[in-house]
Amino acid sequence: MSDPYKVLNISPTASDDEVKHAYRELARKYHPDNYHDNPLADLAQEKMKEINEAYEQIQRQRKGGYAASSQRSGGYNGSYGNSYSSSTSGDPLLQRVRLAINSGDITQAERLLNEASDRGAEWSFLMGIVCSRRGWMDDARQYLETACRMEPNNEEYRQALQMFTSSGGYRPAGFRGFGTMTYGNDACMRLCAAWSCCMLSGGRCFFC
Amino acid sequence: MFGYIRPAAPRLSGAENERFRSAYCGLCHTLGRRYGFFARFLLNFDFTFLAILLSLGESGTRACRRCAAHPCKGCGAMAASPALDAAADRSVVLAWWQLRDHIADHGFLAGLKYRLAALFVRRAYRKARAMVPEFDAAVQRHLRELGAREAEHCASLDAAAEPFAALLAEIATVEPDATKRRVLGQLFYHLGRWIYLIDAADDFKQDAKSGNYNPLRYRYGVDGNELSEDVKRALGETLDASIRQMAGAYALLDAGEWSPVLDSIFYDSLYGIGKAVLEGSYRKGARFRRYRDTSEEPI
Incomplete structure (x- = not known):
């Protein structure tokens, strides 16, 4: 099996909290809700399986063989089936x-x-x-x-x-809470202003 | 029709903006090398974006290159690669058919500038057609379908957007890896759908004046030449749905060093561009773009 730390995209020296955090973020990313009735659901399911296995493996390594199953029960095991009885x-x-x-x-x-x-x-x-x-x-x-x-x-x-x-789909922290029509309405107003300002001034951020 | 997509620059550090620029410059140099000087003028942000997605997973070396726009300082451009070549070939084909479409849409005088541009691009197009004959044939097939949907005054946004979405999805066939090809196919499909709908919103007023087909008029039964707030909200929601589909596909790709740039596009700037277009504040900002990459006005 591939390196579990690589799967979770963290260093082997990461603290337990960091491992948990990385796992949760990835589990949110590939959550079945984000791939409901999606033609790529099977790929997301595979990813989720990889992440679950990597997390379990790290838990096992760190806790000396216990705990893995109990952790697993709290994990994300939702259905990607999208089947209709x-x-x-x-x-x-x-x-x-x-x-x-x-x-x-x-x-x-x-x-x-x-x-x-x-x-x-x-x-x-x-x-x-x-x-x-x-x-x-x-x-x-x-x-x-x-x-x-x-x-x-x-x-x-x-x-x-x-x-x-x-279903809002996955977005990382800092990118949440807006859609096309609500873009720039509240918290990200500042960013939006900076963004349009940058466009009006001739996109100088790219080509100065 | 092309030229809408760009990263959310304020979200990115200088190095990340530089990285995006390196793809832009890399594609420009590739166009020049493969298709001659005039083909460089076909460059735009959307083609750059395609080039980035096609080159994921390649080791991206950069080299300092000089060009007419940056004669002294030069700039870091992505080194030549099969993905850039593939993106350049397809860009030329797409840009050519976009030009043909402009010519068909405009009268003799208004279409003159496009005819002139077509004269300069023709040689590049012929060369590209010889390089990627299947892609060229597929583009023509999808564009014929697009024309048919327009002629029948299609009232479904999805049916109207389908040919253009399928056309962009065709680009994914470049990818050798089967899984990645599937993911890119889905991503490009929704990118095409999003671009088509954004373009329809952007052109709504103009189409209302000229009497050209616009899917929004038939889907929402709009009479005047303004989209009401309710229509904008409904359209915004369906644009969001496509962005979510793109983001879902993107999450399954290993973006590597391109993560910050692509994150800013899929999680932020697509929403911002949609909002700007729906509010009608987009064109102003676009003026520079047209000057900068001399691509034509979106269809």
Whole structure:
């Protein structure tokens, strides 16, 4: 196995707190929430596995073989599966769509959805998932919203929309709490001012 | 359409800004070496950004080079590398088709400057086409699709952005490593989607006046030539979604020495540029860029 300290990007002389901090930051970075319905979820899962193993190994080395399992239970073991139970679907066609989504065959799922004549809440929901996997983020949101509007009490649809809208993605400390429309509104106002100032003065920071 | 992306300079130390500049200079020298003097004028920040992403993992040596813009002092430029060559070839092809697009979009007089530019770039383009024929064919195919979506007045932002996003994703095929190719493909796809949507917002007023197709008009049903606050908010959210997808892909790459520069782009400046474009304060700052790298006005 590769050097666990290298995996966590720290020096072998790092203190226990530093190890923990590095581990937490990386676990936040590759957290399943950041890769929900993402075509790269499997790669993030691999990374997370590497990080978990490196952390355990360091714990083992430092604590002489104990503690690893107890630490692990507090670790991040979320699911990257993004699977959608096919038993919840009454319609056989939509069941097949769910199976296709779970197996990662998005093209097939989309083809089946386009064949469907009955386009109810579940159809919209599944279309939203397909769009999301494709990277069609605006369409995905509209389909998920439609599904929730048609069946406001459906927990599965509500959760999917919630997941879609609330996930902020990973950003390191100092880069958090703003989006395109809120950029420069509060804490980072100063930076924004400096930034636009720099642009107006002719980008001199790069080419002085 | 190109030229939007740059790092958040205030976030970076002098050495990091220097590093970004070294990629800019390196690509410029590569363009000059492979395609002659005039090809250097095709350079812009977006192509530099592509060159950086393609050269991740290469040992980046820098050499002091002089050029017409820096005749005395010279500056540290990234040394020639396969990744820079690949980025330069693709930049020339992309810049050429962007020029053709300008010519098609403008009338005879307004398009004159683009025709003139095309005269100078034609030779470089022919050479690039011979170097990367598949890429050139793919670009043409995607641009035809783009034209078709425009003609049908596509009301879905994603369907309208798809051809351009797929076109940029095509650049990832350069990468020999299969996993990295997948990650870069996803990153470039959303980069293309983001650029397309930013460009649509940037051109909204102009398109409203000229009657050209603009996806935002059909998606949000805007009548006038101003985007309302609600539309801006909705657009901002979907831009954020693409930036998050890019950042998610970026997290899976080993950025090495480029981490500070790329962090500042994926975690900061893409949001700032989006805000500036949506607020309409972007163009002012862009004037210098046009002078500086003499790239044409975005489509």
